[in-house]
Amino acid sequence: MSATFQYHAIKPETELAAFVESIGMFGNFSPAEKELVVLPDGRIDLFFMFTAEGGFQVLLMGLETSSDMRVVPAGMYAYAVSFTPLGLEYILDIPIADILNSAKVLPAGFWDNKPAWFENLETFNRHAIQKIHSLLRSKVDERKRKLFELIYASQGELSVNEIADQIGWSSRQINRYFNAQFGLPLKAYCDILRFRKSLEHIAVGKLFPELDFTDQSHFIREIKKYAGALPKELSKNKNDRFILLSVLKQR
Structure with a gap:
């Protein structure tokens, strides 16, 4: 992966492995947009996205069943929690049947996120894990x-x-x-x-x-x-x- 487009991820602790596949950060740190092909992987991604102009958006991506070409604008970066289907149900508790091959915009304050979460991947991982533990239901079918x-x-x-x-x-x-x-x-x-x-x-x-x-x-x-x-x-x-x-x- 090029130096201008970066992706880094942290695997969760064993206790959360059945619910969360990874917590990561990616970004296009080049002066030009980047074309990417997203492939189906069986994960459900929760994105906290930032634009070069200072915009912020929280997106929940549904499962994908085919490839999709996407353009990542220059300066855009995002922090992401990649859930397993079990994690979707027992942590997020948001059905995604209606967003197959698409996405849902969530409130900007989702999970009560704060600017301090997004200083770097380590701080995001720490705050996301704390939130996940607070939401995870104790009883799983x-x-x-x-x-x-x-x-x-x-x-x-x-x-x-x-x-x-x-x-x-x-x-x-x-x-x-x-x-x-x-x-x-x-x-x-x-x-x-x-x-x-x-x-x-x-x-x-x-x-x-x-x-x-x-x-x-x-x-x-x-x-x-x-x-x-x-x-x-x-x-x-x-x-x-x-x-x-x-x-x-x-x-």
Whole structure:
């Protein structure tokens, strides 16, 4: 990733790992706008965004099911909390079914944020973690906890019926929950997680399926469906356009 466009993230403590994937900061610190392609990754992002002109906005991004070209203006930067679906429900408590592939503007004072939060990533991380702990409900439905443990452990490769059998929750109930809360069925979410895992392989030059795809053609079709580009183009990642790939390559 270039020096002018920066992304840094902190992993949460183990206690919060099921609810928060990362807390980060990104910014375009160049004199020119930056074109980026955002790829589906199965996360729900809460952004506190600043513009070069002094503007401020809080945005909640819904899940994405396809790639999206975005322009980051010069001087724009943002702090972000990336939630898992479980974190969305048990911390934010804001359904996002109505903002699939879009975003919701939240009040500028959301979470009672103060200017002191945004001195740097460390101060934002500290204040965000304190807020998250104050909001996190103590009782989590164990079926839902197990549901997401299985989804992540399998990288999205278990079928809906296999998951239903293991958690004692019917596939119809699971899909009703996913559609009402997140705006898509479980199978679609699992496919996004499998796509994201494949990006980790593509980021290091592995252009053939490492997961359970039928064959190379199936792999290519699925990658193009979600990324709008072939694996070879993604691997080159010219000008760091595919920001998720750039982040994965840093790990």
